Amino acid sequence: MKTFGREKYQKHLKKYYDQKSAVYSATYTGEGRYPTGFHRLQIALAMVDAIRPKPKKVLDAGCGDARMVIELQKRGISCTGFDISTGMLDTGKELLREAKLPENLIMEGDMYNIPAKKNSLDLLLSMGVLENLDRHDELFKEFRRVLNSKGRILISLENKLFSLFTFNQHTIRFLQRLFKDIKIPAKIRADVLRAIGSWLHLEDIEQVERIIEDRQIQKNHIAIPEYDRLNVDGELRKFGFATERLRFYHVHPLPPRFEKKYPELFRGFAERLETSEYDWHSTLLCNCMLVQAVKM
Numbered sequence: 001m002k003t004f005g006r007e008k009y010q011k012h013l014k015k016y017y018d019q020k021s022a023v024y025s026a027t028y029t030g031e032g033r034y035p036t037g038f039h040r041l042q043i044a045l046a047m048v049d050a051i052r053p054k055p056k057k058v059l060d061a062g063c064g065d066a067r068m069v070i071e072l073q074k075r076g077i078s079c080t081g082f083d084i085s086t087g088m089l090d091t092g093k094e095l096l097r098e099a100k101l102p103e104n105l106i107m108e109g110d111m112y113n114i115p116a117k118k119n120s121l122d123l124l125l126s127m128g129v130l131e132n133l134d135r136h137d138e139l140f141k142e143f144r145r146v147l148n149s150k151g152r153i154l155i156s157l158e159n160k161l162f163s164l165f166t167f168n169q170h171t172i173r174f175l176q177r178l179f180k181d182i183k184i185p186a187k188i189r190a191d192v193l194r195a196i197g198s199w200l201h202l203e204d205i206e207q208v209e210r211i212i213e214d215r216q217i218q219k220n221h222i223a224i225p226e227y228d229r230l231n232v233d234g235e236l237r238k239f240g241f242a243t244e245r246l247r248f249y250h251v252h253p254l255p256p257r258f259e260k261k262y263p264e265l266f267r268g269f270a271e272r273l274e275t276s277e278y279d280w281h282s283t284l285l286c287n288c289m290l291v292q293a294v295k296m
Contacts, residue, residue: 002069010084013132017064019086025065026089034267036250039274040127040290043247045071047154048123048290050245054294059146061114061128066092066106070099079089082109112138116146123147127156127290136225140239144295151295153241156288159248160228163286166199168254173211229283232291241293248286249274 017024027037028085045068048055056078063081065088072079086108109115109120109125111133125145133139143153163174169179172193179189188214197208227235235245253269254262273285 013085014084017083017085021065021085021087021091022090028065028067034250034270036288037128039249039271040288041067041071041289043249043274044068044125044127044154046079047245047247047290048072048125051074051123051152051292055152057121058123058125059114059121061090061109061111061124063089063125064128066095068125068127069105070095070101073099073101073105079105081106082115084108084110112142114142114146118145119148120144120152121148121151123151124153125155126153130155131158131224131288135223136240138235140241144240147295149295152244152292153295154290154292156290157227157232159283159286159289160226161230161283162252162285162287165252165255166257168257169202169204169207169211171200172197172202172208173229176211180207207295227289229289232289236291236293237296240296242296243293245292247290248282248288249290250287251282251285252287253285258260 005017023033024037026033027035028041029035029038048058054077058072058077058079060066060079060081061068063083064085066081069079069081069092081092083092083106089108096103096105107115111129112135114124124147126143130136130139133161149151160174160242163170175196176189176193179192184192194208194211197205225235229246232246236243251270251273252259252266253273254266259266
């Protein structure tokens, strides 16, 4: 497994998204893939539409192929964006041309040095980004810098508790962290995790061992903060934001390992549930959440 320092990891991400720009776009069209991007876009637009007063100046930090920028421009909202990936930006500029919007609405940029003036924004969007980055204290400091006194963020975060429902290596990793937090002795912890890995019929035994021995950390050894419905309000408050709304998305009606076995049921149920109002089931069934918070 490759490991990266921060600078190399940034280059790795840029290269990855340059190569995956077409795959990313497919998450909006559903061409051979579950349309996660489409559902996230629809939920995010509904959340933005409900904000009062209506935001006048918006920045999409990590704008990808500019779909959110385009949709907000159609609504009469001044929205620009930036991204680390030139591949994504090339696709975005093509979509902007098709929408008869100027290409210079999007540019290349860095999340840790946001290309915006101090106190200049009403709303900062960042979706599908924080899940891949560390140093969240620095990110949120930048968010606060560019937002005005009543500015808001609308961000996507991975839902840590979903790992309990995956019944794969992510479940093992979740339990490893849990057992360490409550100080289960290492020998007992390893024995229990190996047994659970066996019960789950995980084929990559070496991967289980790497998790047990803390040799495998999510996202190529970059320590990325984790969130769930239970801790997100407190964590955002530490960064100077107060949660206003939260919506889950990317529903899995069954554990992911059953998606190939029951593809029609899996996708049909999931798409119906994406448009539903959620209850406690969402904390386990949904991989991601959209969080709207206001600057304190």
